[in-house]
Amino acid sequence: MxxxxxxxxxxxxxxxxxxxxxxxxxxxxxxxxxxxxxxxxxxxxxxxxxxxxxxxxxxxxxxxxxxxxxxxxxxxxxxxxxxxxxxxxxxxxxxxxxxxxxxxxxxxxxxxxxxxxxxxxxxxxxxxxxxxxxxxxxxxxxxxxxxxxxxxxxxxxxxxxxxxxxxxxxxxxxxxIPAHARIEYVTFGELSTEAVLAGDTAALTAAGERALSRLRADPRLPTLMDASREFAARADLLVPEVAEAIEAVDRASDPDGDGTAGDGSEGDGGSAAMAMLGRTVFALGTGLSDAGYDPAVCHTHPAGARLLENSDNRHSDNRRD
Amino acid sequence: MxxxxxxxxxxxxxxxxxxxxxxxxxxxxxxxxxxxxxxxxxxxxxxxxxxxxxxxxxxxxxxxxxxxxxxxxxxxxxxxxxxxxxxxxxxxxxxxxxxxxxxxxxxxxxxxxxxxxxxxxxxxxxxxxxxxxxxxxxxxxxxxxxxxxxxxxxxxxxxxxxxxxxxxxxxxxxxxIPAHARIEYVTFGELSTEAVLAGDTAALTAAGERALSRLRADPRLPTLMDASREFAARADLLVPEVAEAIEAVDRASDPDGDGTAGDGSEGDGGSAAMAMLGRTVFALGTGLSDAGYDPAVCHTHPAGARLLENSDNRHSDNRRD
Missing domain, CATH: 3.30.230.10 (Ribosomal Protein S5; domain 2)
Known part of the structure; x- marks a missing residue:
């Protein structure tokens, strides 16, 4: 037992x-x-x-x-x-x-x-x-x-x-940031967190501090995405597949090139950025779908980690395995 | 418009x-x-x-x-x-x-x-x-x-x-406290927060500090309930209807008088305490139902306050009024 x-x-x-x-x-x-x-x-x-x-x-x-x-x-x-x-x-x-x-x-x-x-x-x-x-x-x-x-x-x-x-x-x-958004993502493969963190992180940290200052002055989702893209470029972390996807999302969400992208609301093509650290691109709204990718789709999660409600031994008959 | x-x-x-x-x-x-x-x-x-x-x-x-x-x-x-x-x-x-x-x-x-x-x-x-x-x-x-x-x-x-x-x-x-519970409550009327807070709060604060020390040493739901009851007694805040309900829940959840009460899990008669500040009794589990009351029933909420997902003006056609 x-x-x-x-x-x-x-x-x-x-x-x-x-x-x-x-x-x-x-x-x-x-x-x-x-x-x-x-x-x-x-x-x-x-x-x-x-x-x-x-x-x-x-x-x-x-x-x-x-x-x-x-x-x-x-x-x-x-x-x-x-x-x-x-x-x-x-x-x-x-x-x-x-x-x-x-x-x-x-x-x-x-x-x-x-x-x-x-x-x-x-x-x-x-x-x-x-x-x-x-x-x-x-x-x-x-x-x-x-x-x-x-x-x-x-x-x-x-x-x-x-x-x-x-x-x-x-x-x-x-x-x-007091916001929720539909999130799309596509992964092109693994990237070792350990290897990046074990290397010289001085440039990365300077870029990160700069991005944080920017976001604290304007805690909105579009600023989060812009700050993330600037960070990836300054810290020299962008991988080619992700860079290509980010550009494709930009073209799809701003076809007239006027510089205004979506804000991540439902049905709104939004900008994309790279997940730190992974060969992963994520986008607000329908950014990746609009650009012709076949992304996984989820949403921001309103709550933190938690025990599920059937977590006690009286429910142990409902085991999945 | x-x-x-x-x-x-x-x-x-x-x-x-x-x-x-x-x-x-x-x-x-x-x-x-x-x-x-x-x-x-x-x-x-x-x-x-x-x-x-x-x-x-x-x-x-x-x-x-x-x-x-x-x-x-x-x-x-x-x-x-x-x-x-x-x-x-x-x-x-x-x-x-x-x-x-x-x-x-x-x-x-x-x-x-x-x-x-x-x-x-x-x-x-x-x-x-x-x-x-x-x-x-x-x-x-x-x-x-x-x-x-x-x-x-x-x-x-x-x-x-x-x-x-x-x-x-x-x-x-x-x-x-990393826990969730079914909560029952019954309200017997209003109690003025302003009036209590405007009065002498020295005894109340001493009792509150003591209760907090107790809970920090043992952050579990049954201890929360016990500390609450001790607080209400020491701070002299208990109102008669609530005191009566708390006793009724005790009798129902511990009929053999062995001192062990429920822990608030589903279907488990649990102990009761007074909501600060209101003429309200709340209980874990089915404490109030078991004692013959007809309580409102809810659960602990896993997340904090949040915007609902249809919060933007594209959904303003769905207004309730």
């Missing part, structure tokens, strides 16, 4: 621009910047393993493989930040991560996996941590694994987060 | 306990404490008045009465904090506030009206303010009118907010 199970949903997060702020304390380290949380996200299910021996005995309800307690879209996976979160909460559990988002493409899937694990593991093991504590634990795990700097705090908040100050709750500070 | 319109939804908020922290600067003033945001909330629709003369000329689409630009559940109303928010954003508009929540009963309707007005007025008049700025404007209006100290920041956050430090964004600090 297995134990309690809980599922958390964590929105995806595309970063529009950022500056890196390393620190010895992973709760203090992080990034400034801004991005969009997405209704396309990650479901993380944590199930405590109360009686590992029952697995070996072939209990019909037990599908966990003790040697592969983490799965990603059904396949055994190694996700360091997830293992670190379980260790920090002292929880022995299997973790199933499910997402329709592309991996390694700038959607914050690793941060979502860590944060969802923290929320669901705290619930199933009744650890009694507060939301700020759980966000801090996930942020620290993500920073220490080098897989991200600002996704976790943004995903905990939801909406269109602006990261004013880096770090976990108690250190960082957030604001947001 | 009238102008753009936008609608914001703001969750209701019952305060479980609080301490009052007045200050000369209304952005710094506020309260510490904790409570629950509710899926029962307030819809605030703001519609700019572009051409007041069209009203007099009998334009069929114009239903605004220029002499009563604020309505509450369809009736002309005077809500000082709403007028102050419009003034702060320099927006000329009619504001329609609609809610199923009882008024003056401890659900934060006045704070919700102010916060919803800020979000919707910023959208229709394209004021370009950030979310933190809009929350600050609504918080200041509520504090200056003496109608509340902590509802606005809690309603902007959603979930089960813990107010660690008083004040608007940039001054205050929030955490949360």
């Amino acid at each position: 297995n134990g309690k199970r809980a599922t958390a949903f964590v929105p995806g997060h595309v970063t529009a621009f950022f500056s890196a702020h390393p620190a010895a304390d992973p709760a203090v380290a992080g990034s400034r910047g801004a991005g969009l949380t997405l209704s396309d996200g990650v479901d993380v299910t944590v199930e405590t393993i109360d009686d590992p021996e029952a697995l070996a005995a072939g209990d019909a309800s037990a599908t966990a493989d003790a040697s592969a307690p983490i799965t990603l879209d059904g396949e055994p996976a190694s996700i360091g930040a997830v293992a670190d979160v379980l260790a920090a909460l002292d929880v022995c559990a299997r973790v199933d991560v499910e997402t329709d988002l592309p991996l390694g493409a700038g959607f914050g899937v690793s941060g979502a996996a860590a944060l969802g694990t923290a929320l669901a593991a705290n619930a199933v093991a009744d650890r009694g941590r507060s939301e700020n504590e759980l966000v801090r634990i996930a942020h620290e795990a993500e920073v220490e694994r080098g897989t991200g700097l600002g996704d976790v705090v943004a995903q905990a908040r939801g909406g269109v987060p602006i990261r004013l100050e880096p770090g976990a709750p108690g250190h960082g500070a957030l604001d947001g | 009238n102008g753009k319109r936008a609608t914001a939804f703001v969750p209701g908020h019952v305060t479980a306990f609080f301490s009052a922290h007045p200050a000369a600067d209304p952005a710094v003033a506020g309260s510490r404490g904790a409570g629950l945001t509710l899926s029962d909330g307030v819809d605030v629709t703001v519609e700019t008045i572009d051409d007041p003369e069209a009203l007099a000329a009998g334009d069929a689409s114009a239903t605004a009465d220029a002499s009563a630009p604020i309505t509450l559940d369809g009736e002309p109303a005077s809500i000082g904090a709403v007028a102050d928010v419009l003034a702060a954003l320099d927006v000329c508009a009619r504001v329609d506030v609609e809610t199923d929540l009882p008024l003056g009963a401890g659900f934060g309707v006045s704070g919700a009206a102010a916060l919803g007005t800020a979000l919707a007025a910023n959208a229709v008049a394209d004021r370009g303010r950030s979310e933190n700025e809009l929350v600050r404007i609504a918080h200041e209006a509520e504090v200056e009118r003496g109608t509340g100290l902590g509802d606005v920041v809690a309603q902007a956050r959603g979930g089960v907010p813990i107010r660690l430090e008083p004040g608007a964004p940039g001054h205050g600090a929030l955490d949360g």
